[in-house]
Amino acid sequence: MNLTAEEKRIATETTRQLLSTYNDSRGNLIPVLQQVQNKLGYVPAVAMEEVAAHFNVPAVDVYGIITFYNQFRLTPPGKRQVKICMGTACHMRGAQIIQESWERRLNIKMGETTEDREYSLERVACVGCCTMAPVVLINEEVHGKITPTRVDGLIFSHQLDKQKEKEGAARDE
Amino acid sequence: MSNHNAAAAAAFAKLQEEAQKDWDRLREKPLILIGAATCGRAAGALNLLEEVKNELAELKLDANVLEVGCMGHCYAEPIMVIYNEGFPAICYGYVTEGVGARIVRDYLTEGDPGIEFALAALEPNDMFPTFADFPRGIHENKIVLEQCGFIDPQNIDHYIATGGYVALTRALDMTSQEIVTTIKESGLRGRGGAGFPTGIKWQTCLDAPGTTKYVICNADEGDPGAFMDRTILESNPHLMIEGLAIAARAVGATKGYVYIRAEYPLAVERVALAIEQARSKGLLGDNILGSDYSFDIEIFQGSGAFVCGEESALIASMEGEPGIPRHRPPFPAQSGLWGRPTVINNVKSLSYVPHIIKNGAAWFTGIGSEKNPGTAIFALAGKVVNTGLAEVPMSTTLNELINDVGSGIAGGKKFKAVQIGGPSGGCLPESAMDTPIDFDSLTRAGAMMGSGGMVVLDEDDCMVEIARFFLDFTQQESCGKCTFCRLGTKHMLDILERITKGQGKPEDIDTLTQLAAKVKAGSLCSLGKTAPNPVLSTIKYFRDEYEAHINEGRCPSKMCKDLIAYYILPEKCERSCDACVGSCPVEAIGDNEDRIKVIDQEKCVKCDSCMVACPPQYKAVVKLSPPHLVEEKDREYREGKQKWQKQ
Numbered sequence A: 001m002n003l004t005a006e007e008k009r010i011a012t013e014t015t016r017q018l019l020s021t022y023n024d025s026r027g028n029l030i031p032v033l034q035q036v037q038n039k040l041g042y043v044p045a046v047a048m049e050e051v052a053a054h055f056n057v058p059a060v061d062v063y064g065i066i067t068f069y070n071q072f073r074l075t076p077p078g079k080r081q082v083k084i085c086m087g088t089a090c091h092m093r094g095a096q097i098i099q100e101s102w103e104r105r106l107n108i109k110m111g112e113t114t115e116d117r118e119y120s121l122e123r124v125a126c127v128g129c130c131t132m133a134p135v136v137l138i139n140e141e142v143h144g145k146i147t148p149t150r151v152d153g154l155i156f157s158h159q160l161d162k163q164k165e166k167e168g169a170a171r172d173e
Numbered sequence B: 001m002s003n004h005n006a007a008a009a010a011a012f013a014k015l016q017e018e019a020q021k022d023w024d025r026l027r028e029k030p031l032i033l034i035g036a037a038t039c040g041r042a043a044g045a046l047n048l049l050e051e052v053k054n055e056l057a058e059l060k061l062d063a064n065v066l067e068v069g070c071m072g073h074c075y076a077e078p079i080m081v082i083y084n085e086g087f088p089a090i091c092y093g094y095v096t097e098g099v100g101a102r103i104v105r106d107y108l109t110e111g112d113p114g115i116e117f118a119l120a121a122l123e124p125n126d127m128f129p130t131f132a133d134f135p136r137g138i139h140e141n142k143i144v145l146e147q148c149g150f151i152d153p154q155n156i157d158h159y160i161a162t163g164g165y166v167a168l169t170r171a172l173d174m175t176s177q178e179i180v181t182t183i184k185e186s187g188l189r190g191r192g193g194a195g196f197p198t199g200i201k202w203q204t205c206l207d208a209p210g211t212t213k214y215v216i217c218n219a220d221e222g223d224p225g226a227f228m229d230r231t232i233l234e235s236n237p238h239l240m241i242e243g244l245a246i247a248a249r250a251v252g253a254t255k256g257y258v259y260i261r262a263e264y265p266l267a268v269e270r271v272a273l274a275i276e277q278a279r280s281k282g283l284l285g286d287n288i289l290g291s292d293y294s295f296d297i298e299i300f301q302g303s304g305a306f307v308c309g310e311e312s313a314l315i316a317s318m319e320g321e322p323g324i325p326r327h328r329p330p331f332p333a334q335s336g337l338w339g340r341p342t343v344i345n346n347v348k349s350l351s352y353v354p355h356i357i358k359n360g361a362a363w364f365t366g367i368g369s370e371k372n373p374g375t376a377i378f379a380l381a382g383k384v385v386n387t388g389l390a391e392v393p394m395s396t397t398l399n400e401l402i403n404d405v406g407s408g409i410a411g412g413k414k415f416k417a418v419q420i421g422g423p424s425g426g427c428l429p430e431s432a433m434d435t436p437i438d439f440d441s442l443t444r445a446g447a448m449m450g451s452g453g454m455v456v457l458d459e460d461d462c463m464v465e466i467a468r469f470f471l472d473f474t475q476q477e478s479c480g481k482c483t484f485c486r487l488g489t490k491h492m493l494d495i496l497e498r499i500t501k502g503q504g505k506p507e508d509i510d511t512l513t514q515l516a517a518k519v520k521a522g523s524l525c526s527l528g529k530t531a532p533n534p535v536l537s538t539i540k541y542f543r544d545e546y547e548a549h550i551n552e553g554r555c556p557s558k559m560c561k562d563l564i565a566y567y568i569l570p571e572k573c574e575r576s577c578d579a580c581v582g583s584c585p586v587e588a589i590g591d592n593e594d595r596i597k598v599i600d601q602e603k604c605v606k607c608d609s610c611m612v613a614c615p616p617q618y619k620a621v622v623k624l625s626p627p628h629l630v631e632e633k634d635r636e637y638r639e640g641k642q643k644w645q646k647q
Helices: A005-019 A026-040 A044-055 A059-068 A088-092 A095-106 A150-173 B003-026 B040-041 B043-059 B099-109 B135-139 B154-162 B167-173 B176-186 B198-207 B230-233 B236-249 B265-280 B311-320 B345-361 B361-365 B396-407 B439-444 B463-477 B483-500 B509-522 B524-532 B534-552 B579-581 B609-613 B629-646
Strands: A080-085 A119-124 A135-138 A141-143 B031-036 B064-068 B080-083 B091-092 B118-121 B215-221 B253-262 B296-301 B342-346 B375-382 B388-393 B416-419 B425-428 B452-459 B565-568 B590-591 B598-600 B621-624
Touching: A005 A026, A005 A044, A005 B483, A026 A044, A026 A059, A026 B296, A026 B311, A044 A059, A044 B342, A059 B215, A080 A095, A088 B375, A088 B452, A095 A150, A119 A150, A135 B031, A135 B064, B003 B043, B003 B154, B003 B483, B031 B043, B040 B043, B040 B265, B043 B064, B043 B099, B080 B099, B099 B118, B099 B296, B135 B388, B135 B396, B154 B236, B154 B265, B167 B236, B167 B345, B176 B198, B176 B236, B198 B236, B198 B342, B215 B236, B215 B311, B230 B236, B230 B265, B230 B345, B230 B375, B236 B253, B236 B265, B236 B296, B236 B342, B236 B345, B253 B265, B253 B311, B265 B296, B311 B342, B311 B416, B311 B463, B342 B345, B345 B361, B375 B396, B375 B598, B375 B621, B388 B396, B396 B416, B416 B463, B416 B534, B425 B463, B463 B483, B463 B524, B463 B534, B483 B509, B483 B524, B509 B524, B509 B534, B565 B598, B565 B609, B579 B590, B579 B609, B609 B621
Parallel strands: A080 A119, B031 B064, B215 B253, B215 B342, B253 B296, B375 B452
Antiparallel strands: A080 A135, A135 A141, B031 B080, B080 B091, B091 B118, B375 B388, B416 B425, B416 B452, B565 B621, B590 B598
């Protein structure tokens, strides 16, 4: 995914600002990267370079850490981050089917973001909501007992929300 | 007792008094508790909370409403408890939209407690049974989970008023060796999975040279299917904090960390708040309660790597490295974080510590069995009726846990197996149901205690598929350091994938067994050493299922997608009903010339929607395995029709 110059500038500035509050002890490396991701939603290459320089380590080491841990993203997420739980209980209750439903509806694969950056799809190992399986997280919100029709319903309700927002904005103008 | 510690006792007595006042004030009005841990929230607890508050405001009623954690009865969520003058406290379950407001209205205005929505009463009475009157209540013995769901996790006073931080105050009067000896005598074994004696770990760290030492709470609960650490942290975070502070006092550490999964945002939030509150009360920080002892805690968030549950990998990640385990010895208790002696304990292990210090080692050894004292906490999930958390004495049998505590299998299906201990564990069949659950007997049966995740499987679950699922998980989570773990699990996964697609070869089972032995022998940490367990245990107990996949291209449980087809039984299809057509996401269902619904097998994505949508009085949609049975069924139907037309 190509970033705009503006996105690159924001990434660099945000990272620098964050780094100014941390010393260069190696134990701060992962917390800093987590902060970057919290602020930007992902860790772009420019941020990795800034972090590497701050901690005085090769950029490839930072890249190694980013790719080792599942939590870090290299591309911007969608406005709605859909995380599908792939824990045992969810799997046995059809998480695969739910995954395929999202992929079919959004026309993207796991790990991708829709063209309009509205949705991104991710898998998570287990969110510990096994009694509500299968479970999907949309941003931080947990949705339990998901079925393919619930997937349609969720997307539809998002569309309605968006429409209402638009109408609201139009009215305000 | 030394003088400054007498001062600490006095300071604590003052805290207790304040907390008690706060606690007593709660009951001056009707008190409503709503379980809003992550599981409750997924079931709609936050809506319930709002609904109840609105109803109270509308009726101008005065009551205290508390957002509490999870009582363990996750199956009945959302859950609400009402304490009201004149009645025993009642716990309501399945409080769906509208019900919460109704109960509150009827109870608080007309004195009708809405018994029809009650799960159980909380205290013995003449009107309604309590939890202890059900089979589940008879087996349960709550120690760690006792306060979960009954106190506000965001209010330290509730924890103190119900006996919290008494143990830490007492530990201030004990020497390090006295604390370690008590834990040793209690026989507490680490609840993270392997069951290593906690006291011995602490002794090693206490004896290790050096003045800077660390204690770490391992809250990186990564086992899919396990959620007890999450529940404890969300429902009663102070218990773990108190345990960690006592551990620190025991080994002489002044700094502690909670290494917590980033996938548990609510737990992170609650632990952070709890640390803050403990600090403000003088229970953490410099000179705790005015004593000579100082200790503070910091949170370190994990970044989503299963292997970081392993001690040395966890330490590597805290040091800013990829979480790759290293060879032991030296053990972390000798040389851990930044090369200093470090004790790492699981959330549950630490949660037992305050209770042991308070009640003594002999009390703890009186519960459970000789080599496995205490209780075990299980996360029951899968096809069992009463999913949730259960705390039972060690050596309760699988049968008691699944059939009494869990109320058996849901939907009238047949029990097939229980998967214990996550990816490190194994699947045990019906014949193993009398196995007592403890560290040693489970290992002997071919499974593992693991952290206590228990997924119950019924006749619809394919054992080859579940083995493949776990191998897929461990293969993805392998850190890649050991060749056998990195490539061996990949090879095993490839074979299992072929089998679930109906492309298995007769020699596959032997190859799997051989590879399993080599992966076990050639891996450094437990991730690799235990990765083959799900495969080995399913081959051991369910070999016939492997053979059906390989030899007949058939999945006996009708689960493997490539080996099944959905089919609508013509004789059962109600022609005027369109339920399946409407539910199909890919428009694969249409009418044939007899207005019977037919599935276009080319278009079908096997999403199960039509089977769910078909009304239960028809049950016309079935799964067939192997898929070519569809053609046979079609031929039968056409031939039958011809015969009927000729007559």
